Amino acid sequence: MSEKKMRVLSVINLKGGVAKTISSVAIAYILAEVYGQKVLLVDNDKQGDASRGLNRRSEDRKGMEEIMTARHPDMKRLVQHTDFENLDIITANMKLLKANLEVLLDQTRPQQTRLKKALADVAGQYDFCVIDNAPDINISTINALVASNDVIVPLEVDDNTTEGLAELVEQIESTQEDLNPDLTFRGCFITKYDGRNEAHVQGVALLKSSGAYPMFETKIRVSKKVSESTFARLPIFLYSRRSAASMDYLQLVKEYLAMLGM
DSSP states (O other): OOSOOOEEEEEOOSSSSSSHHHHHHHHHHHHHHTSOOOEEEEEESTTOHHHHHTTOOOSSSOOHHHHHHOSSOOHHHHOEEOSSTTEEEEOOOTHHHHHHHHHHHOOSSOSSSHHHHHHHTTGGGOSEEEEEEOSSOOHHHHHHHHHOSEEEEEEEOSTTTTTTHHHHHHHHHHHHHHTOTTOEEEEEEEEEEOTTOHHHHHHHHHHHHHOSSOEEEEEEEOOHHHHHHHHHTSOHHHHOTTSHHHHHHHHHHHHHHHHTTO
16 A cells, blocks of 8 residues: 555443553553554543553643644644654553543534544554543543544453443544444453453353443453553563463454454
8 A cells, every 4th residue: 555544442431440541551652662563642631641651641742632722733743752662652641631621612613623634644643543541531532533443441350340331432422423434333342351250251141142242252361461561561461471361362352353454
């Protein structure tokens, strides 16, 4: 192909603590390292965990908040290289909270397409963009859905696995209808899965049999190496390539790419 067409993937769940950021970083890193794809990771969460996880979080350096508020964000300045080949990042910090409020008060230009326009400026430089979203429906997550081709949802099996999922799917569908007909909900995948825990086994079986939501076959097994990798500030696949979680994330990326015909 003479011109790259960057594919944009949003990782989102309205519940916190489901390994959303770990998953986003793992997917981005595997696409870059294993598949040799040029990848841009966008941290779209004011907590800045993806930025911190790749040692790029800073209160001084501008990132996602600039994309939301500036009329012509300087993408060359906002995109940072990481320590890893083929993987760049746009960071976030608490300034994104104020930026989102500012956007809602700004009636002078469209509010929902700002990230899409910004990413269009760098689309020719990347094969994939992975967006790590906040556990919330706010104006920057709506921007992410408008900018995305695909959405995937990490789920943890617990006493309320699907909390917020109906509301999220409703938001995805309304975004498809009103703002982005190219958006596809690719499905949910289970994180922190323990095959020896009968509640986990039954919970997954119930989810699949209900047919309420599309499900990935791949489940990310629970592994203490995951929490260790966050302290080490390294993608799990780099920190412990042989761990169960690393092997599962590799399979998850393979399953996702198969959906794209790759």
